Amino acid sequence: MKDDPTPLEMELVQLHPRRPSADCEQRLRQGLNAASRATTAGGDAGSRSRFGVLRGWCAAALGAAALVLLAVLLVERGRNKAVRTAAGPTRVVFRPAAAETEGDRAAVVATGTVLYGIADGGTTVAGTGVPVRQVRLFLLEQARWETAGARASFEIVRPREEVVYVPLPLL
C-alpha cells in the first residue's frame, strides 16, 4: 500500500486526537512505578510466606484503616465519578519493629503502607439492601529488612488493592 494519500486521508491526518489528561499521565506514571517496584522486589510468590509471619502487620493494618477513613471523607465530599489520585504518596507509616539480628541473619526493622490512589467504584446495593458507595484503594505494602549493623538491607514492596463499601445516607 504505497498509494499516495487521498484528500480524505490527508484531512484525517490533520486531525489531532485529544491528549490524555495530566491526571491520567500522572496516575499512569505512579502505576508504572508501582509495577516496576513490585517486579524488582522479586514478585509475590516467594515473599508471600514470609509476609505471613511479619510481626508488624497489625500496625500496618491500623494505618490502612486510618487511610480508609480518609478515603471515605474524600468520597463523601466529592461524590463524583472521576478517579482521584493523590499527588504523591499520601502517607507513609513506618513502624520500627524489634529487630533481632544475629550475625548475618536479616530481620524486619520497619513496615508500612502507602496509599497512592483512590478510585470511586460507583454506587451499589449491599446484601442488606442498603445503598453503598464502593471505594477502591490502591496501596503499597512495604517491609524493610536489615542485618546486624545494617551492613546489608533490602525492601519488599507489594501492591495491593482494597475495596471498601461506605453506607450512603437515605435522604
Added chain:
Amino acid sequence: MNWTEWFREHGPGLLLYARQWTPSRAEAEEALQDGFIRYWRSRATQGREGVPADRDLPLLFVAIKHAAFDRARRRRRRHEREAAAAEELYDRDGWFEATPADVERVRRIEHALEALPADQREVVVMKIWGGLTFRQIGAALRTSQNTAASRYRYALAALRRELQREDRAR
C-alpha cells in the same frame, strides 16, 4: 526519548483507540492506564526496560482493547444495578481537538467515524493516528495484512460517502 516524550507522542493515538471501546473520555483514560500497566508488567517479566519499542505498539493497542473490554463488562454489571448512572454514557467531550473555525467539520468527521463498523474503525485509528503498518495491524488483530488493508479501504470509502451525503444535505 524518555518516557514522558514517548507518552506525549503516542498517548493521543492510544487514547483515541481506547475511546472506540469506551463511553467516555474518563473511561478511556482508565482503559489506557490499565492496558499500559498490563503491558508494562508482562514486559518487565522479560527483563526489558525503557520506553516501548515501535515493534511493541501492536501489543499495546491489544492490551488497551482488552482492558477496555474488561472495564465494559464490569460497567455493564454495575449498570444493571445502577440504572441512575445512565448519564455516564453521555460524553460531550469530542475525540479530536477542534478550533471554533473547524469544530463543525471535525464533529461531522467524528460522527462519520462513529458510524463505521467497529472492525473498520479500529483499523483506521491504528493506521492514521497510531502510525501502525498494515502488517502490525494484522498482527494485533490476528488477521492478515491484506484483510487489514481491505478494512481500511472500505472504511475510507464509507467515510467519504457519509461526509458527501452530509455535505449534500446541508
